[in-house]
Amino acid sequence: MAIQHPYLMFLGDAPDQLAAKTANGVAQWRRDWCLGQLRLEGCKADLKLPNMTLEEAAEKGVKTLVIGVANRGGRIAPHWQDTILRALDLGMDVASGLHNKVAALPAVAQKAKDLGRNLFDVRHPAQDFDVGSGAPRTGKRLLTVGTDCSVGKMFTSLALEKEMRARGWKADFRATGQTGIFIAGSGVSVDAVISDFISGATEWLSPANDEDHWDLIEGQGSLFHASFAGVSMGLLHGAQADALVMCHEPGRPHMRGLPHYKLPDIADCIALTERCARLTNPNAKVIGFACNTSALSEEEMKRTLGELSDTYGMPAVDPVRTGVAAIVDRLA
Amino acid sequence: MAIQHPYLMFLGDAPDQLAAKTANGVAQWRRDWCLGQLRLEGCKADLKLPNMTLEEAAEKGVKTLVIGVANRGGRIAPHWQDTILRALDLGMDVASGLHNKVAALPAVAQKAKDLGRNLFDVRHPAQDFDVGSGAPRTGKRLLTVGTDCSVGKMFTSLALEKEMRARGWKADFRATGQTGIFIAGSGVSVDAVISDFISGATEWLSPANDEDHWDLIEGQGSLFHASFAGVSMGLLHGAQADALVMCHEPGRPHMRGLPHYKLPDIADCIALTERCARLTNPNAKVIGFACNTSALSEEEMKRTLGELSDTYGMPAVDPVRTGVAAIVDRLA
Numbered sequence: 001m002a003i004q005h006p007y008l009m010f011l012g013d014a015p016d017q018l019a020a021k022t023a024n025g026v027a028q029w030r031r032d033w034c035l036g037q038l039r040l041e042g043c044k045a046d047l048k049l050p051n052m053t054l055e056e057a058a059e060k061g062v063k064t065l066v067i068g069v070a071n072r073g074g075r076i077a078p079h080w081q082d083t084i085l086r087a088l089d090l091g092m093d094v095a096s097g098l099h100n101k102v103a104a105l106p107a108v109a110q111k112a113k114d115l116g117r118n119l120f121d122v123r124h125p126a127q128d129f130d131v132g133s134g135a136p137r138t139g140k141r142l143l144t145v146g147t148d149c150s151v152g153k154m155f156t157s158l159a160l161e162k163e164m165r166a167r168g169w170k171a172d173f174r175a176t177g178q179t180g181i182f183i184a185g186s187g188v189s190v191d192a193v194i195s196d197f198i199s200g201a202t203e204w205l206s207p208a209n210d211e212d213h214w215d216l217i218e219g220q221g222s223l224f225h226a227s228f229a230g231v232s233m234g235l236l237h238g239a240q241a242d243a244l245v246m247c248h249e250p251g252r253p254h255m256r257g258l259p260h261y262k263l264p265d266i267a268d269c270i271a272l273t274e275r276c277a278r279l280t281n282p283n284a285k286v287i288g289f290a291c292n293t294s295a296l297s298e299e300e301m302k303r304t305l306g307e308l309s310d311t312y313g314m315p316a317v318d319p320v321r322t323g324v325a326a327i328v329d330r331l332a
Numbered sequence: 333m334a335i336q337h338p339y340l341m342f343l344g345d346a347p348d349q350l351a352a353k354t355a356n357g358v359a360q361w362r363r364d365w366c367l368g369q370l371r372l373e374g375c376k377a378d379l380k381l382p383n384m385t386l387e388e389a390a391e392k393g394v395k396t397l398v399i400g401v402a403n404r405g406g407r408i409a410p411h412w413q414d415t416i417l418r419a420l421d422l423g424m425d426v427a428s429g430l431h432n433k434v435a436a437l438p439a440v441a442q443k444a445k446d447l448g449r450n451l452f453d454v455r456h457p458a459q460d461f462d463v464g465s466g467a468p469r470t471g472k473r474l475l476t477v478g479t480d481c482s483v484g485k486m487f488t489s490l491a492l493e494k495e496m497r498a499r500g501w502k503a504d505f506r507a508t509g510q511t512g513i514f515i516a517g518s519g520v521s522v523d524a525v526i527s528d529f530i531s532g533a534t535e536w537l538s539p540a541n542d543e544d545h546w547d548l549i550e551g552q553g554s555l556f557h558a559s560f561a562g563v564s565m566g567l568l569h570g571a572q573a574d575a576l577v578m579c580h581e582p583g584r585p586h587m588r589g590l591p592h593y594k595l596p597d598i599a600d601c602i603a604l605t606e607r608c609a610r611l612t613n614p615n616a617k618v619i620g621f622a623c624n625t626s627a628l629s630e631e632e633m634k635r636t637l638g639e640l641s642d643t644y645g646m647p648a649v650d651p652v653r654t655g656v657a658a659i660v661d662r663l664a
Contacts, residue, residue, distance in 0.1 A: 131559040131560070131589075132558055132559040132560075133558075133559070133590070134558030134559065134590050134592070134593060135592065190527065191526070191527055191528040192526055192527070192528065193526070193527050194523070194524055194525070194526065194527070195522065195523055195524070195525050195526070195527040195530050195562060195563045195566065196523040196524065196559075196560065196563060198527050198562040198563075199558060199559055199560075199561070199562060200559065223565075223608070224611060226464055226465075226466030226531060226569050226611060226612050227463040227464040227465070227466065227528075227531055227532065228463070228464075228528065228531075229531070229565050229566065229569055229608075229611070230527060230530040230531060230562045230563060230565045230566025230567075230569070231527045231528060231530075231562060231566075232562075232565075233555075233561050233562045233564075233565040233566075234527065234561065234562025234563075234565075235562075237558050237561055237562070257463075258465070258466050260466070260467065261466055272607065272608075275604065276555070276561075276604075279556060279558055279561070280558050
């Protein structure tokens with residue numbers, strides 16, 4: 001079941017721009033889906049969208065109120081409930097990326113049921129999955145993998161979708177995290193799936209398709225992240241990717257959240273990722289690098305990407321600064 | 333919170349011995365905890381324990397009614413509920429290994445609450461876990477790993493605990509599946525944990541301990557199983573095992589449940605398992621084989637174990653037929 005757009009982006013009383021990180025991502029990648037933003041008093045985040053009341057949004061045809069904001073504690077504030085109830089009254093569905101579910105608020109659940117509206121708690125998979133079968137399926141797949149968490153896998157996957165579509169290719173971004181799900185309108189938060197079903201959920205997310213169709217699957221974590229590698233492994237096996245793009249942030253001092261863990265050696269990371277991927281797709285291959293070089297000067301960026309490209313014989317890009325055309329060229 | 337023994341083993345109307353596989357395992361490894369069995373009309377399973385009514389069990393001091401049986405469909409039969417309610421009335425807790433929860437039966441939940449009894453649904457983790465930290469902890473750990481699922485990891489772990497304790501070592505079996513949890517009285521069904529927390533749940537399961545204490549952690553799946561490798565990976569990272577025992581069933585035609593997947597090459601399986609394990613414990617090493625050779629003659633078994641041992645330079649045992657002393661010798 002897909003989340004219907006256009007969206008009204010609810011920012012609540014987000015204390016700063018970072019608290020609206022999810023909403024930011026949606027406004028960046030699907031600006032035409034976002035008709036406006038709704039900010040409560042004290043809100044310090046701003047998506048530079050038209051400010052809009054619920055009534056105005058309803059009039060303009062908004063289908064879904066998107067709660068893409070973290071307040072302190074990551075929970076739905078009691079005073080947000082009136083806004084949610086009013087949105088339902090006005091004909092909208094509600095989609096939330098918060099940890100606690102909007103569907104767990106009794107008044108919200110009751111009203112949605114009475115009015116026949118949909119509630120989407122995108123961090124919480126709403127369906128049951130089968131265990132992964134490992135059976136091959138038609139169509140082409142690219143999975144973004146990484147040396148670490150939070151190195152730009154979602155951004156890279158979306159940039160690849162955009163570039164492929166611009167070239168007239170059949171391509172679909174497949175979301176595995178909350179921001180991506182709002183952007184795609186559907187998907188699975190794989191890190192919230194029961195662990196027995198990680199690869200099965202990924203198979204479900206990326207079903208058989210035309211032979212010339214590319215699924216661009218958003219990766220999560222890293223095989224070298226001591227907290228999350230189980231998720232990365234299940235995702236890798238379920239994706240059965242033909243092509244892998246290694247996402248990396250040069251110069252990061254340690255694994256995210258784990259000060260006692262260094263970043264892996266790039267060659268090791270490629271080797272292990274390919275080795276594990278080949279269990280379910282013997283042709284899986286890392287075909288390029290996507291780096292977040294935001295901390296580097298233009299010159300440093302060029303040197304870093306050039307060195308990676310020369311050493312490994314494949315394109316190295318920064319999706320923000322150079323675009324991803326070189327990677328798509330490689331796949332062509 | 334631990335499941336209190338002694339147990340009364342409830343077999344319901346199990347259609348055959350296999351349906352009581354869990355109960356069988358408990359009776360095999362903790363016979364002294366199992367005071368009796370309760371079989372309903374038509375039950376075809378038998379643990380060779382004294383048949384006992386609930387009233388007799390209560391009188392003999394049974395603390396917990398254990399539902400270690402799968403009926404058709406894996407669900408609690410409506411006519412079992414009277415037995416469960418009566419057990420609660422008589423002062424027992426109830427522990428179940430079924431997919432659907434006893435705690436989800438309203439009458440059972442209400443009575444347990446009213447009487448202050450505990451309900452354990454061991455397939456469903458009852459607590460929240462932190463994400464894995466990857467931080468080292470004191471004490472020694474052994475994890476059973478495998479070329480496939482269902483190759484004897486629980487049995488091997490329990491046999492090692494028994495052998496170590498017989499030698500006066502400090503050793504505790506750590507359960508990661510339902511049968512193991514009944515046997516240990518506690519544990520976590522790791523395949524039912526939310527995937528973000530697999531390694532964290534394993535760290536929780538095997539906390540810091542005395543330097544000369546061994547945790548014998550029950551493994552799950554295989555890094556080469558396309559359905560379940562994510563669980564195996566998280567377990568491997570969370571366990572931070574010093575020693576790994578490779579469990580294997582020689583001659584198995586294909587991966588369990590996946591007819592199109594061959595068993596991995598043993599050397600590959602050792603190499604990949606050690607490589608991944610060393611992320612969180614640089615000294616992790618496969619130190620022996622535990623084989624299920626039940627399909628082999630005595631002579632074939634000796635040849636198979638001898639070849640493995642010679643090729644890899646480490647002990648190869650069948651826990652049932654040869655015992656695991658050779659592996660514990662190696663650790664000594």
